[in-house]
Amino acid sequence: MPTPVETESVEAEVPESIVPTVEMPKMDLNQEHQVSGLSLAGLALQKKHREEKARQKPNSEEDKRAKKVNKEELLIHWNNYIAQLESKGKKIMAANLNMDEPQLHEDFSMRMTVPNQIIQQEIDRNKFELLDYLRDKLENDHLELEVIVKEEMNEKYIFTPEEKYKKMVEQNPSIALLKDTFDLEY
Known part of the structure; x- marks a missing residue:
């Protein structure tokens, strides 16, 4: 049975000038959150924005641009x-x-x-x-x-085969002759 061989571990020191220091970005917790316009929070935010805009608008007719x-x-x-x-x-x-x-x-x-x-x-x-x-x-x-x-x-949409047949006959009356000649259904 083989005997395990002991090995020496080697540690090397790395000078600090080679290893770059990475600064962690600071998080700003006071940022406004982006919300979907379809959520209740989004609708409330849109309403608040409109009200602020209305307050910023000139109140008198003289101040308005024309x-x-x-x-x-x-x-x-x-x-x-x-x-x-x-x-x-x-x-x-x-x-x-x-x-x-x-x-x-x-x-x-x-x-x-x-x-x-x-x-x-x-x-x-x-x-x-x-x-x-x-x-x-x-x-x-x-x-x-x-x-x-x-x-x-709005354009009227055609759904049933009868409606499709009538529309096609409007565009090309010979389709009615074809239907009658060969005794076809729509």
Whole structure:
């Protein structure tokens, strides 16, 4: 049976100048937490932010900026805002705003038409950021946005085979002849 061999351990000293010292980053525990806009905390934070913005706004009509706004300038800044949303990854909101060009009226109100209430609610939810951006860029604190739902913009979807057949006959009446000639069903 083999006998174990004893070995000497060797320790080497490393000069401190070779070993870099790593400083641990200090944590700031007073940071505001990022929260989802869909959580209750996020909704409360958004409400608080809106209230703070409202307090910061000029109270009197004299203090408000009222630079003349033209449609071309409005569309430039509107499209720039949409591009910013896309770069931030908010592609759905950007697509919603891209659905219709805002119509500028004499009283500095803008109106846009959307196909359903869900899109209207989404735009209304984010309207404050949009208006802040446009008011700042166009130097006009009187700008307002009204989102109108126009139901007839919605396309009627075809689900049943009978509806599909009728739609195809509208587009090409010879399909009805084909169905009758070969005694087909839909």
